[in-house]
Amino acid sequence: xxxxxxxxxxxxxxxxxxxxxxxxxxxxxxxxxxxxxxxxxxxxxxxxxxxxxxxxxxxxxxxxxxxxxxxxxxxxxxxxxxxxxxxxxxxxxxxxxxxxxxxxxxxxxxxxxxxxxxxxxxxxxxxxxxxxxxxxxxxxxxxxxxxxxxxxxxxxxxxxxxxxxxxxxxxxxxxxxxxxxxxxxxxxxxxxxxxxxxxxxxxxxxxxxxxxxxxxxxxxxxxxxxxxxxxxxxxxxxx
Numbered sequence: 001x002x003x004x005x006x007x008x009x010x011x012x013x014x015x016x017x018x019x020x021x022x023x024x025x026x027x028x029x030x031x032x033x034x035x036x037x038x039x040x041x042x043x044x045x046x047x048x049x050x051x052x053x054x055x056x057x058x059x060x061x062x063x064x065x066x067x068x069x070x071x072x073x074x075x076x077x078x079x080x081x082x083x084x085x086x087x088x089x090x091x092x093x094x095x096x097x098x099x100x101x102x103x104x105x106x107x108x109x110x111x112x113x114x115x116x117x118x119x120x121x122x123x124x125x126x127x128x129x130x131x132x133x134x135x136x137x138x139x140x141x142x143x144x145x146x147x148x149x150x151x152x153x154x155x156x157x158x159x160x161x162x163x164x165x166x167x168x169x170x171x172x173x174x175x176x177x178x179x180x181x182x183x184x185x186x187x188x189x190x191x192x193x194x195x196x197x198x199x200x201x202x203x204x205x206x207x208x209x210x211x212x213x214x215x216x217x218x219x220x221x222x223x224x225x226x227x228x229x230x231x232x233x234x235x236x237x238x239x
Contacts, residue, residue, distance in 0.1 A: 001020040002037075002065055003018045004016045004017050005063075006060075007060045008058070017035055022039075024036075035051070036051065053084075053086055058086045059083075060083045064079065083121050091176050094114045094116060094117040094179075095115060097113065097114045098181070099113070108158070108163070108164055109156060110157045110159070110183050112126075112156075113152070114154070114172050115145060116146075116150045116151070117176075118150060121174075122172055123173040124155045125171050125173075126155070126168055126170055126171070127168065127180075136159065138156040139155045157170070169181060169182055
């Protein structure tokens, strides 16, 4: 049995329908003739199609299924979700994408900067030898660029200094294009040479965030060391 849920922003998920034995059952409150489900057991796929999309359809849609476990317990697994945006504006790929590099002591910080795309739905990942890297990766929040309908995002990857010769890739997936940016070549640029003040400000703001984050981590380490020293001193005093 495959379930489909609809979750509008700021609300709890609401089950839209479920399909069992080839039969689709749509929950009350939804127009059954607007939803079509195709399920393939061989390909392990279940596709939901929404006809005549309207603004109220804007939401994140999740597929889910129950999986039996030991001792007669069941766990429901949800997919990552697909965000549907209903808009009259035509989607556009990022105007600019590049990797910035910052060395700090025995570490290297790569910053993947992706600017001016629409809609705001985008997936950014780091890879090495075609394997996804998840350790020491920070994904920033999406922010609006110079225009209200343009968005930008940045992602950080921190590696040891001895890994400088390794080639990492920042991959972004947008509905208009998929691109992989390598760390071992000059930054990739697709935007015009002239940059507006907001773009320069955003980059400066990013570098400030990196410096602030590094200083914060250093402060935490010093605080932990100080606490340990105090504990050791108190131990010997009361002993």
